[in-house]
Amino acid sequence: MYNKLQYISQGNSIEAQLYNIHQALDNGCDWVQMRFKNQTSKNSFALAEAVKFLCEEYLANFIINDNVYLAQQIAADGVHLGLSDTKIDDARAILGNTKIIGATANTFEDITTHIKNGCDYIGLGPFQFTTTKEKLSPILGLEGYHEIMQKIKNHNLEIPIYAIGGITLENVDQLIETGIHGIAVSGIITKSPEKGKLITQLNEKLYANVII
Ligand SMILES: Cc1ncc(COP(=O)(O)OP(=O)(O)O)c(N)n1
Numbered sequence: 001m002y003n004k005l006q007y008i009s010q011g012n013s014i015e016a017q018l019y020n021i022h023q024a025l026d027n028g029c030d031w032v033q034m035r036f037k038n039q040t041s042k043n044s045f046a047l048a049e050a051v052k053f054l055c056e057e058y059l060a061n062f063i064i065n066d067n068v069y070l071a072q073q074i075a076a077d078g079v080h081l082g083l084s085d086t087k088i089d090d091a092r093a094i095l096g097n098t099k100i101i102g103a104t105a106n107t108f109e110d111i112t113t114h115i116k117n118g119c120d121y122i123g124l125g126p127f128q129f130t131t132t133k134e135k136l137s138p139i140l141g142l143e144g145y146h147e148i149m150q151k152i153k154n155h156n157l158e159i160p161i162y163a164i165g166g167i168t169l170e171n172v173d174q175l176i177e178t179g180i181h182g183i184a185v186s187g188i189i190t191k192s193p194e195k196g197k198l199i200t201q202l203n204e205k206l207y208a209n210v211i212i
C-alpha cells in the first residue's frame with residue numbers, strides 16, 4: 001500500500017528546500033515529492049542527491065516532479081507527471097516497471113487515460129484555490145471529488161487517488177469520505193509552526209480506518 005501523505009516540497013533555494021524537506025521528514029512525513037521549478041540542471045541534481053540521502057535515512061519514499069531523467073539518474077523511487085509533462089509510457093520506458101509513476105488528473109477522463117497508460121497513482125485536483133501552483137485547472141471542490149470517485153467505483157477502477165490543492169487539516173475527513181486513498185500537500189506543512197502536531201493529526205485521520 002502506498003503511503004497516504006505526500007509532502008510536495010517548497011523553497012526557492014537548495015537550502016530552503018532541504019530545510020523544508022528535512023523538517024517534514026523529521027516530523028513524520030514518509031513520502032516526499034521534490035518540486036523545484038525553473039532551476040538549472042546542476043541545482044536540481046544537487047538537491048535531488050541530498051534529498052535522496054535524507055529520504056533513505058528516514059525510510060521515506062522519494063519521487064521527483066516533472067523530471068524523468070533526473071529520477072532515473074539518481075535512482076529515485078519515481079516521478080510525478082502532469083498533463084503537459086512527459087507521457088507516461090515514455091517515462092515507463094525510461095524508468096522501468098519497478099518505479100512509481102504518478103499522474104495529474106482533473107477529470108474522470110484524465111484518470112481512465114492515465115490508467116490505460118500504466119500510471120501507479122493519480123493526483124486529482126485542485127480541490128480548492130492555492131497559490132502554490134500557477135495556472136490551476138478548474139477547481140473540483142468536494143462535489144467534484146464525490147462525482148469523480150463515484151464514477152471510479154461504478155467502473156470498478158482501482159488506483160490510489162490523492163487529493164491535492166489547497167488542502168487543510170479541516171478538509172481531510174470530508175475528502176476521505178469521498179473514497180480517496182490519500183492527500184498530497186505542500187503549503188500547510190511548509191508553513192505550519194507546529195509540524196509534528198499537524199503531521200500526526202493528518203496521519204491519524206488518513207490511517208484511522210486502516211487495518212494492519
Ligand atoms: C500528487 C501530485 N498531484 C498533482 C501534481 C501537479 O502536477 P503538474 O500538473 O505537473 O503540476 P506541477 O506540480 O508540475 O506544477 C503534483 N505535482 N503532485
Ligand SMILES: Cc1nc(C(=O)O)sc1CCOP(=O)(O)O
Pocket residue numbers: 008104123124125126127129130131132133136137164165166167184185186187188
Ligand atoms: C502542485 C499542485 N498541483 C495541483 C493540481 O491541482 O494539480 S495543486 C498543487 C499545489 C499543492 O500545494 P498546496 O497544498 O500548497 O496547495
Ligand SMILES: [Mg+2]
Pocket residue numbers: 065066080081082083085
Ligand atoms: Mg508537472
